[in-house]
Amino acid sequence: xxxxxxxxxxxxxxxxxxxxxxxxxxxxxxxxxxxxxxxxxxxxxxxxxxxxxxxxxxxxxxxxxxxxxxxxxxxxxxxxxxxxxxxxxxxxxxxxxxxxxxxxxxxxxxxxxxxxxxx
Amino acid sequence: xxxxxxxxxxxxxxxxxxxxxxxxxxxxxxxxxxxxxxxxxxxxxxxxxxxxxxxxxxxxxxxxxxxxxxxxxxxxxxxxxxxxxxxxxxxxxxxxxxxxxxxxxxxxxxxxxxxxxxxxxxxxxxxxxxxxxxxxxxxxxxxxxxxxxxxxxxxxxxxxxxxxxxxxxxxxxxxxxxxxxxxxxxxxxxxxxxxxxxxxxxxxxxxxxxxxxxxxxxxxxxxxxxxxxxxxxxxxxxxxxxxxxxxxxxxxxxxxxxxxxxxxxxxxxxxxxxxxxxxxxxxxxxxxxxxxxxxxxxxxxxxxxxxxxxxxxxxxxxxxxxxxxxxxxxxxxxxxxxxxxxxxxxxxxxxxxxxxxxxxxxxxxxxxxxxxxxxxxxxxxxxxxxxxxxxxxxxxxxxxxxxxxxxxxxxxxxxxxxxxxxxxxxxxxxxxxxxxxxxxxxxxxxxxxxxxxxxxxxxxxxxxxxxxxxxxxxxxxxxxxxxxxxxxxxxxxxxxxxxxxxxxxxxxxxxxxxxxxxxxxxxxxxxxxxxxxxxxxxxxxxxxxx
Numbered sequence: 001x002x003x004x005x006x007x008x009x010x011x012x013x014x015x016x017x018x019x020x021x022x023x024x025x026x027x028x029x030x031x032x033x034x035x036x037x038x039x040x041x042x043x044x045x046x047x048x049x050x051x052x053x054x055x056x057x058x059x060x061x062x063x064x065x066x067x068x069x070x071x072x073x074x075x076x077x078x079x080x081x082x083x084x085x086x087x088x089x090x091x092x093x094x095x096x097x098x099x100x101x102x103x104x105x106x107x108x109x110x111x112x113x114x115x116x117x118x119x
Numbered sequence: 120x121x122x123x124x125x126x127x128x129x130x131x132x133x134x135x136x137x138x139x140x141x142x143x144x145x146x147x148x149x150x151x152x153x154x155x156x157x158x159x160x161x162x163x164x165x166x167x168x169x170x171x172x173x174x175x176x177x178x179x180x181x182x183x184x185x186x187x188x189x190x191x192x193x194x195x196x197x198x199x200x201x202x203x204x205x206x207x208x209x210x211x212x213x214x215x216x217x218x219x220x221x222x223x224x225x226x227x228x229x230x231x232x233x234x235x236x237x238x239x240x241x242x243x244x245x246x247x248x249x250x251x252x253x254x255x256x257x258x259x260x261x262x263x264x265x266x267x268x269x270x271x272x273x274x275x276x277x278x279x280x281x282x283x284x285x286x287x288x289x290x291x292x293x294x295x296x297x298x299x300x301x302x303x304x305x306x307x308x309x310x311x312x313x314x315x316x317x318x319x320x321x322x323x324x325x326x327x328x329x330x331x332x333x334x335x336x337x338x339x340x341x342x343x344x345x346x347x348x349x350x351x352x353x354x355x356x357x358x359x360x361x362x363x364x365x366x367x368x369x370x371x372x373x374x375x376x377x378x379x380x381x382x383x384x385x386x387x388x389x390x391x392x393x394x395x396x397x398x399x400x401x402x403x404x405x406x407x408x409x410x411x412x413x414x415x416x417x418x419x420x421x422x423x424x425x426x427x428x429x430x431x432x433x434x435x436x437x438x439x440x441x442x443x444x445x446x447x448x449x450x451x452x453x454x455x456x457x458x459x460x461x462x463x464x465x466x467x468x469x470x471x472x473x474x475x476x477x478x479x480x481x482x483x484x485x486x487x488x489x490x491x492x493x494x495x496x497x498x499x500x501x502x503x504x505x506x507x508x509x510x511x512x513x514x515x516x517x518x519x520x521x522x523x524x525x526x527x528x529x530x531x532x533x534x535x536x537x538x539x540x541x542x543x544x545x546x547x548x549x550x551x552x553x554x555x556x557x558x559x560x561x562x563x564x565x566x567x568x569x570x571x572x573x574x575x576x577x578x579x580x581x582x583x584x585x586x587x588x589x590x591x592x593x594x595x596x597x598x599x600x601x602x603x604x605x606x607x608x609x610x611x612x613x614x615x616x617x618x619x620x621x622x623x624x625x626x627x628x629x630x631x632x633x634x635x636x637x638x639x640x641x642x643x644x645x646x647x648x649x650x651x652x653x654x655x656x657x658x659x660x661x662x663x664x665x
Contacts, residue, residue: 011472013499017479020492081471082464102471103478 002027003117004045008037008063009052009079014102018050021106025119034063041067046074047117048097053080064096075116079104144194147203150238151186151210154231158182158214161228165221175220182213200243207239207251215258224266229259229280233287240291244299248288256281342436343416346423349393349431351376351386363416363439365409381407385418385435392420392433403440415440461619462514465628469510473503513629516566517618517636526558526641528664531596534561535587538568544583545576551589555596556664559641567637570630571600571657578604578655595644595660606651615647 007018008031015030022028029046031037041049051064064076075097082101098112162168162175170176189206196202211232218228232255240248260277263270270277337344343360347353353371361368364382371379377386384404392399398421405415417438423430480496480503487493532553539547575585579602588599607615614620616635621628638645644660 011476013476013503014472014479016499017476017483020483020496021479081468081475102475104475106479106482 003047003119004029005113006031006037006040006046006049008032008034008050011052014052017104021110022113025110026113038063038066041074042070048113049074049076050079051076053078053082077109077112077116144189144192144197147197147206147238147242148186148189151189151206154210154214154234154238155179155182155186157231157234158217161226161231162217162221164226165218165228167221173220175217178213178217178220182209182217185209185213200246203239203242204247204250207235207242207247208254210235210238211251211254211258215255215262218262219265222266224262232259232284236284236288237291240288241295244296245289245292248292249285252284252288256284259284340436342438344434344436345371345376345385346434347376347389347432351389351432354432355434360437363408363414363437364406365412370409381409381411385416385437388418388420389433389435392422393431396422398422415444458618465619466510466514470507473506476500476503477507513633516563516633517629527561529557529559529561529564531555531557531564531598531661532589534564535568535589535598538565538572539587542572542576545579545585546583547572547585547587549587549589552591552596553589555589555591555598557596557641557661558664559661563637563640567634567659568598568600570634571659574630575600575602575604575655575657578602578606580605591663594663596663598659598661600657600659601654602656603654606653606655607647607649608651612647612649616645 003026005022005026006029007015007022009015009018010032012032015032019028019030026047029040029044031040034051037049037051040046049067053061064078067074067076077098077100078096079100079102097116100109100112159179162179165175167173167175185206192202214228214231214235218224218226236248236252236255239251259281263274263276272278337355337357340357341359343363344355344357345353345360346355352373352375354373356364356368356371358368361371364371364379376382376389385406388399388402388404398419400419402418402420403415404418405413407413417440418435419437420433420435422433477500480499484493484496487496532549532555535549539549572585576583579585582603584603586599586601588601590597611622616631617628618632619628621630635645638659638661642662646658646660647655648658649655
């Protein structure tokens, strides 16, 4: 059975890109906003979550915190267009597994995921 | 000056008639001493001569003693009429007794009576001299009678000498009275002059104090104060104003302001206030000071209002705005930087997302053979590129300075119809004037209204209805775009036209900033009215075709 990944990004083309990139090795579930991601993460079991943090004010961070409250162990990869936010977010958020910035190097992302959860 | 006026009169007056109210004791003693001497002289040359232990000698001794008693009368008591009258009475009686006892009738003793009457008139005027004259004439008559009982009243000694006593009494009284009057009026005059002098001094001190006080007040004002008279001569200038003008107070006082280089603007406004007789408030002008530095100043000018036409001119209050202007510049700079920062992060996000898509799908394409997938990926890449282009368009439109393109003659009604034709998901009705002609740039105006309409459509959820209403006024074509959407909160209304401010998850934050810019470029006006939950009205004023 394939491992399950939850992809959360409000941009449909990006969700599609991640889905297309990862669907060969993993089962990818899409969420278009933080609320939906939280709902799915509570209801279902995921091996990894890829979360977009959109705004400099940290939209999405709240969702990560809430997911952490319910599932303390699931690895979370943050994906953002703001490189400068990296340090801030890693400090603020406990147990963030990785931080990737857009544009995404798909090969590197795949390696990161493999190292975290295997195939 | 006043001492030189009557020096002689002054001297004699003080000596003889130092006043009815207070005859100098020293004067009285001196005069009586003269009297006593005269009496003793008369007694010495009288028929019996002055023998020790004779009654005449006793009288002379008592008389001398009385003068010593006068010495012990308090000076204030001498002002009482009865006291001095008593003294003169003693004199007359004493002399008469001395004559009587020494049988000195053959001597010219009666002259001593004249002396007493004279002294009495000096001391007490007519009130003293006449009674003494009466007493003296009675005693003289009595003495004559005692010396020669046959003496008739028609005796020349009586007939001539007695009236003389009265004449002397009257004349000397008159003389002393007029002397006293003169002295009194002179004294009053002196007092008056003295008072006047004191008053002048008091007023001068007061005036100096007042002037110094008002100067202190004006000098303490933190703003600059300059007062000029009708022809522009500076009458007052405080240190702050002098500092702003680049000099010292004394450099400017009594100088014509229009003659000072660089202050033309200031004098212009002052003249305006004087001529219109109305204050000018909160003006901003710039002047060039003495160091050739241009200084922005805040200015209020008030014409001098006084019932006295002597004071014309105006007073100007000025504030050096250099610092304020500097701060404003800094703030603007900071705002620009903040815009720049916002813009940078906005570009990072807005462009990186489509870049991610383009880059990602390009990476996938290399390993994809499925034709359907290839075309999907290609389409996504194409959409991403289009989006980046759209963003660049927005930035360019926003960053462009005032539109330099030609202004065509346009029918706004037709233009709006054209824009709304392709919108199908919302019912849009265009009402009002069908022939609103304006001068404008077609593409910009399309972008303007499309932005507003798209915003309205985004805001509407249930039963969307959009009404566009066009009307004309004398100068404007006014277009109302009314939606029944969720409205805009008061906080967001403030930031409506701020670039990069957006409440939409996919918004660029440039839409309404661009709208505002296009309206400004067309010399129009833009108003937004909104009620949360009720809807929003966007009102665009564009100038009518000329």
